[in-house]
Amino acid sequence: MATSRRPNQEDDHEESPSRRCPRKWVPCVLVLVGFHLLAVVAEPLHFFSRSEVQSSPEFAALRRTFAPYVEWLYLDHGYFFFAPNPGPSHLVAAMLVPEAGQTWTSSFGASAGSLPETDTPNRVGISDRHLNPKNQLANGEIAYLFPDRTRQWPRLLYHRYFMLSEFYNNVFAPSELLPDDRQDLEFVARWEQDREFYALLQKSMTNSMAYRLSKPDPTMDRPQGPGVNLVRLERPLPTVEQILKQGLRLNDSRNLEVLPESPRIPSGESVQPQRLKFPSIPSGKP
Amino acid sequence: MTKEAVSTNESSLKSALRTVYSNLENFFLAPRTAETLATLRIATGAMLCYIHCIWILDLTSFFGANALLNLEVLDTLHAKSYKWTYLASSDSLAVALIHEVLAAIVGVLLAVGFATRWTSIAAWFLTLMTVHRLTPFLFGLDQITLMLVLYLCVGRSASCWSVDVWLGERLRRARLRGAQLQGGKGTALSKSSNGQPNGPSNGSANYSARVSVHANGTPITPESFPARVSGIVRWMGWDDDGRACWCNTLATRLIQLHLCFIYFFGGLGKLRGGMWWDGTAMWFSAASYEYQSLDLTWIGYYPIFGAILTHITLFWEVTYFALVWPKQTRLFVLAIAVMVHAGIGIFLGMITFGWMMIVANLAFVEPKWLRRYLLSNGKPNDSI
Structure with a gap:
């Protein structure tokens, strides 16, 4: 007759015979x-x-x-979650740089029509309507933005893009150095390395965006996409007063700042991050 | 100093070292059952599957010739580091797709506990390969998930709530039936204490309840099977009888200690920031549109409440490594952990990360408590 030993559920360490380490x-x-x-x-x-x-x-x-x-083993983390302080978010906008008169359709179905030739180069036409996939794409307007929770879904996918935009901003190295900085040779050497990597990353992301926004052409190995220019954007953290008293919305695109690629403008003066000017958006409770 | 005094000092030093050694051995290697690790295994396997499905969802952006991060960038990024992945050797989309699909399937197998001995290692390795290919896209979720699956490779998490256990029992039963048909000399199905034959494991990791024995009291072991079958049974880990094992304690301790380090350094990082001291960090976390999933800006109307939440988070994180060990404070510390991470998941849009951090905190829940809680339909009868 077969038997079964009685279960013993009293302790985790006592079940006998347990497997002990030799x-x-x-x-x-x-x-x-x-x-x-x-x-x-x-x-x-x-x-x-x-x-x-x-x-x-x-x-x-x-x-x-x-x-x-x-x-x-991927153990190289500092575990700096929300530390030392919660900071501003960074976004990346893919701006179209098409040839004059070019007509094309983006991969998410936005019909662009004839693209105007002129627009202020730094005028990022971002507004809440960029979230609408049917927006008209015009020269200087955003063709693709990330992170963007309406385009990147589920949330984990959105977060992947968010991390890339933060990474892109973290590794940013300006296209040139101010004269004072050029005196420090060690600094210049480090900048050259950083700049090289940043330029590589920028090129890779630009090509990927161009591919994404292009209409695939089956006759070619790689589809011919539009020219794309990447712009770094920053959304500063709003104060309590701005949100609760002035009625600013968290997603108000007027908050976004275009981050410059170079510390200088042609006249030779250093520049501050540019605040975008947008049509006024009705304020309300966030 | 006299010779006697020196001798006494030496012996007391040896005695102290022996005590330390013995305590370390007991802390890291005293056998325990696998309910806690099994819970972590199920959650981690499911999350790994989800993570890889997300990579697949936008495959051409992450892999291939037109990836956001092409191989040239990756080579430069990893040029001076020891990160290696075979996914960096080719920009073939097909290879990436096969890799990701395989990793998602392995995640499911890990969750259900099939051939866990191997699927845990495979899940870890495949995920590690992806991680090294897509480093700039990663965040805390990947760190914690990879950490958990690494330690699951060490333990015997399949000792309960797994297909391995179910298969093992089926094989033992089949063997018993075969023995009965061939002469039936003194063998029969094992029976539980209520006289019913043991069915597929109900989740208990009890060695005694699961082991079938011959009438002479000899347990039915893989050796009881024909040589070829017993080899497979052993290789696949289907011979696991659910006994408490030192590997489970080792894996659990590594998870616990790693978690303590994460919180400790996370807390130290926050101590450097002014916002965590002046009480505004909670507001500025809530006011980050890119993180927000549910509106938490109403917290601005209650600045004292926001400051208290900020400081609770700060002090909890800094003291976690010390207060999570004593039984008197553990429940309190874990309760705050659940609230903090649930808050991150619900309000700050990182539901996956928040969930996995809660799962990792389960490492501090004793297996016996989980067993009692889950087998008594949600009525715990002992403290954590």
Whole structure:
């Protein structure tokens, strides 16, 4: 007659016979655990111990030692969630730069018609209507914006684009340096590297956007897309007063600022981020 | 110092070291059952599947020749690092599609606990490959999900609530029936304590309730199967009898400690910011349109409430690593964790991240509590 042992649900550790770690393995396992936990803290310690003067040498050495392990296992995080302060959001707008008179249809079905030749270059025609896929695309207007919760859905997809726009802004390196900055050769070398990477990323994203916005042509290997220019936008965080007293909406596009690619304008003066001017939007409770 | 004093000091030092060693061993390696890890496995596997489905949804933007981040950029980005992925060796969309579909399927298999020993490793590896290909698109969700699946590879999370357990039982039963038909010498189906044959596992990780035995008391083990079958059974992990195992404790402790580090450094980061001190961080988080999913700007009408929420979040995060261990404070700390992450999910649009952080916090819930809670239809009868 078969039997069944009685269940014992009293404790997690008492069920007998439990699988214990073989004695001779214990030291080895504990050492490996110690190694792994050191690797986990190596990046945040290094990240936190950096200042304008230096990186703390012992944490820098720890991070260097563990670099292959930390990086390949994707443990290289500083865990700076919403820290040190919640900051402004950054968006990326793909602006069309078509040839004069060119007519085409974007991939999301917006019929563009004949595109006007003139518009103020920095005049980003962003408004709430850009969220409407049927908007007319004109020279200088936004063809594609991200993150945009109406275009990128589900929310996780939207968040992927959001992270890319933040990354694009984080790695930004201006197209030129101010004369004062050119005196510091180390700074210039770092800028050159950063600028090279930023330009590569910009080119890659521009090509991808052009492809997305183009009408695929089956006769060609790669579809011929419109010219696209990427513009970085920043949405500063509004104050309580702006939202609750002045009635500004969180998504009010008047808040968006175009971030310059260069610290200089042709006259030689440095520029401040440009605030966009939009038609007034009825204010209301957010 | 006399020789006796030196000898006494040495022996007390050795004794202290032995105590430390023994405590470490007990902390990391004392066997425990797998209910907690099984819960994490189900949630993590399902989330991995969802994550990969999202990559597939907009595949041409993430992979291929026209990806937002082409291989040249990726090479430069990873030039001085040890990040490697086979997805960076070709911009073939077909390879990427196969990879992502496979990863989504493996996520499902992990969630249901099929061949978990292998699917957990596969899920981790495939996700890691994607992560190294798409680094600029990632955020906390990917960090926490990859962390969980890494540690799930260490534990035996399939010891309960898994297809592996169900298959193992079916195989044992089939073997028993075969033995009965061939002569039936002293074998029969195992029975539970109420006299009913054991069906597919009801979720309990009880070794005793699940093991079928011959009449002579010998458990039916893989060796009881023909050699070829027993090899497969072992290889697939279908021989798991649900016993408490040291691997489960090791995996759980690693998750717990990793989570403590995340909160501790996250809290330290916030301590550097003025908004977390002056109480406005909650407002500015709520006022970020790109994050917002539900309107939380009404919090601006109640500045004291906003400041209290800010400071609770700050102090909870900084002290999490210390207060989550004692049983007296654990429930309180975990309750705040659930509220904070539910708030992030509901109001700040990161439902996936908020959910996975809540799931990760389950690592601090004892298996016995989960077992009792889930098997008594939602009536816990013990503290966490």
